[in-house]
Amino acid sequence: MSAIGIDIGGTKSYAVRLEGEAIAEESRVEHGSRVSTVEAIGDAVRRVANGSETVIGVGIAGLVSVPDRRFVWGPHVRGTDLPVGNDIEERFGLPTYVDNDANTALHAELTTGAAQGYRNVVMVTLGTGIGGAIAIDGSIYRGSGFAGEWGHTKVPESTLLCDCGKRGCWETVASGPALERLAREVIAANPNSSLAVALEGADDVTGASVVAAADRGEETARSLVAEVGRAFGLGLADLAAIMDPDLIVVGGGLGSVGESLLGPARRSFADALHGASYRVPPAIQVAQLGAAAGAVGAAMYAAGGGEDGS
Ligand SMILES: [Zn+2]
Structure with missing residues (x-):
C-alpha cells in the first residue's frame, strides 16, 4: 500500500x-x-x-x-x-x-523511530518555532484539540514579541529565530567580529547557519548556541515537571543539529529538573526520522x- x-x-x-x-x-x-x-x-x-x-x-x-x-x-x-x-x-x-x-x-517516532517501545512521550520540534506533541500510554493526547503548543508557554526571562502576537513565549528565546536575533545583535554591534566574518556579514544569518559556525569552532557562535540551548533545556525541565514522560524526543530542523545545542540543553535541564536527585530523569533523544x-x-x-x- x-x-x-x-x-x-x-x-x-x-x-x-x-x-x-x-x-x-x-x-x-x-x-x-x-x-x-x-x-x-x-x-x-x-x-x-x-x-x-x-x-x-x-x-x-x-x-x-x-x-x-x-x-x-x-x-x-x-x-x-x-x-x-x-x-x-x-x-x-x-x-x-x-x-x-x-x-x-x-x-x-512511536511507530518506527526513537520512541518505539515507550508509552509516555513528549515531542518537541525545534525550528522556526517550537512545536510539540504528547503521547500518553502510546496514544497521541490532543486535549480539546490543540494540546502540546509548548512554544507559546511564557518564560519569565523574555518580554520579546512572538510571531503569535503575544510576548515572552518560550520560542522567542529557544528556537532558530532566537539564535538568528542574537547573532544579528553581535554583528550589528561589531561588524568586524569573528562571528561576522564566519557568517560572511549579516545577509544570510539563520539559526542553522549559526549552528554550523558553532560546529566549525567559532567561539561566539558556540556561546550563542549554548545560550539558546540553555533556554531550551529550562523549558524541557518544565515539561518534565508537568508530564513526567519516559522520553523526550527532539525533532525539527534545529533538533537534528546535535550536541552543540543539545549538550547545554541537557545540562540546564538536569540542573532545573524538579527533584532531580530523587527520580530517574527522562531520556532526551533526537528524532530518528529527522x-x-x-x-x-x-x-x-x-x-x-x-x-x-x-
Ligand atoms: Zn508565541
Whole structure:
C-alpha cells in the first residue's frame, strides 16, 4: 500500500511517498510565503505521486481540527480556517487525513523511530518555532484539540514579541529565530567580529547557519548556541515537571543539529529538573526520522485511518 505524506510549514514543505513503512520517494521544497497553503500542499503531493498511492496525509504547523480536517490558525502558516481535507481530497480523489505536524511526527517516532517501545512521550520540534506533541500510554493526547503548543508557554526571562502576537513565549528565546536575533545583535554591534566574518556579514544569518559556525569552532557562535540551548533545556525541565514522560524526543530542523545545542540543553535541564536527585530523569533523544518525521507520520496516519498503534 502506497501513501503520501506532506509536512507543511510557513515557507517549506516536506513530501514522502511510503511503500509500507519505507520511504520510496521524498522531496523537500521551499515554496516561499506567497503561495496559498492548499496550493503548496497540492504541489507537494504532485512531487511524490506516481499513481500507486491510495491515501494522503497532511501535517501542518499550527492549530488543526482533526475531526473536520481543517487548518484553524498558526503564526507561521498562511490562511485561517482552511478546509484542507476536503480541498485535497477533491483535488486528488483520495481519502485525506489532516493533523498537526508535531502530532504526525510523534506518531512516526512511536511507530518506527526513537520512541518505539515507550508509552509516555513528549515531542518537541525545534525550528522556526517550537512545536510539540504528547503521547500518553502510546496514544497521541490532543486535549480539546490543540494540546502540546509548548512554544507559546511564557518564560519569565523574555518580554520579546512572538510571531503569535503575544510576548515572552518560550520560542522567542529557544528556537532558530532566537539564535538568528542574537547573532544579528553581535554583528550589528561589531561588524568586524569573528562571528561576522564566519557568517560572511549579516545577509544570510539563520539559526542553522549559526549552528554550523558553532560546529566549525567559532567561539561566539558556540556561546550563542549554548545560550539558546540553555533556554531550551529550562523549558524541557518544565515539561518534565508537568508530564513526567519516559522520553523526550527532539525533532525539527534545529533538533537534528546535535550536541552543540543539545549538550547545554541537557545540562540546564538536569540542573532545573524538579527533584532531580530523587527520580530517574527522562531520556532526551533526537528524532530518528529527522526532518522527515512529520511527513512520514502523516502518511502512516492516513494509511491507518488515523488510528494510533497499541
Ligand atoms: Zn508565541
